[in-house]
Amino acid sequence: MLVADHLSFHYSRCDPGETPDFSFTFRLAPGECLAVSGPSGAGKSTLLNLLAGFLTPSAGRLCWLGDELCEGPSEEPSEELCEELGDRPGENEAQRESEDLVAQPPWARGMTTVFQDHNLFEHLPVWINVGLGLAPDLKLSDAQRARIVDGLADVGLGGLHDRLPGELSGGQQQRVALLRSLLRETRVLLLDEPFSGLDRDNREALWGLVRRQQAAGVAVLLVSHDPEDVDALAQRRLQLLDGRLVAT
Numbered sequence: 001m002l003v004a005d006h007l008s009f010h011y012s013r014c015d016p017g018e019t020p021d022f023s024f025t026f027r028l029a030p031g032e033c034l035a036v037s038g039p040s041g042a043g044k045s046t047l048l049n050l051l052a053g054f055l056t057p058s059a060g061r062l063c064w065l066g067d068e069l070c071e072g073p074s075e076e077p078s079e080e081l082c083e084e085l086g087d088r089p090g091e092n093e094a095q096r097e098s099e100d101l102v103a104q105p106p107w108a109r110g111m112t113t114v115f116q117d118h119n120l121f122e123h124l125p126v127w128i129n130v131g132l133g134l135a136p137d138l139k140l141s142d143a144q145r146a147r148i149v150d151g152l153a154d155v156g157l158g159g160l161h162d163r164l165p166g167e168l169s170g171g172q173q174q175r176v177a178l179l180r181s182l183l184r185e186t187r188v189l190l191l192d193e194p195f196s197g198l199d200r201d202n203r204e205a206l207w208g209l210v211r212r213q214q215a216a217g218v219a220v221l222l223v224s225h226d227p228e229d230v231d232a233l234a235q236r237r238l239q240l241l242d243g244r245l246v247a248t
């Protein structure tokens, strides 16, 4: 279970009132897909960046199956979270007061993020871009090479292994980026509008890959405005309003 308990943040360069004080509380089970929507500027990217560890919260806690990913210095955990973690309320209070923030770096969190921009390596061919998701040193086993070939075929890029990203359309680049993330061993997948601009066939193929991850126990947080994507994948949905996640 991924548990965010009053995970809080404020952009320090912003005046009070200019952006909300963000405070995120939710849980996400292994194999579950939670969809998050909200108006532009509501804080969806901020939420993903806090979960992934690219932003540092000012308070609150983030845990995966009792493993502390991030613990803020001042916030006392809710009774609900204590129950989940087997702590007693107040038990760690003295210790927490004397500590600074404890946060695991992004690479240690077991999370994979697919951003709206594709983040592909422009000088490397498609199959290597995908392979980097499986083995950063590119020492790929035969089984891993086969997964790349099968995965590229699954997302309709079967003949394009050796192309450079600049030789692909925007939608094709998006599929390469998504495939790279979906083939990675991960426990939480953070998806930021991952299917926008793709046609129905390609979206369905990618939904299939996400569902396969869920079946393997990967928890998915899907930021999307598209009701079809949400209906296809999400078991639960929340809205982001005024810096808080609320039931839709």
Ligand SMILES: Nc1ncnc2c1ncn2[C@@H]1O[C@H](COP(=O)(O)OP(=O)(O)OP(=O)(O)O)[C@@H](O)[C@H]1O
Pocket: 011, 013, 014, 018, 019, 020, 038, 039, 040, 041, 042, 043, 044, 045, 046, 047
């Ligand atoms: N680096 C930053 N410094 C100051 N304010 C920021 C920064 N990044 C985002 N913000 C502000 O924080 C708020 C939330 O931004 P965020 O990008 O998380 O929203 P979003 O819901 O992802 O928006 P969109 O749907 O338009 O991508 C906005 O008011 C934005 O202007």
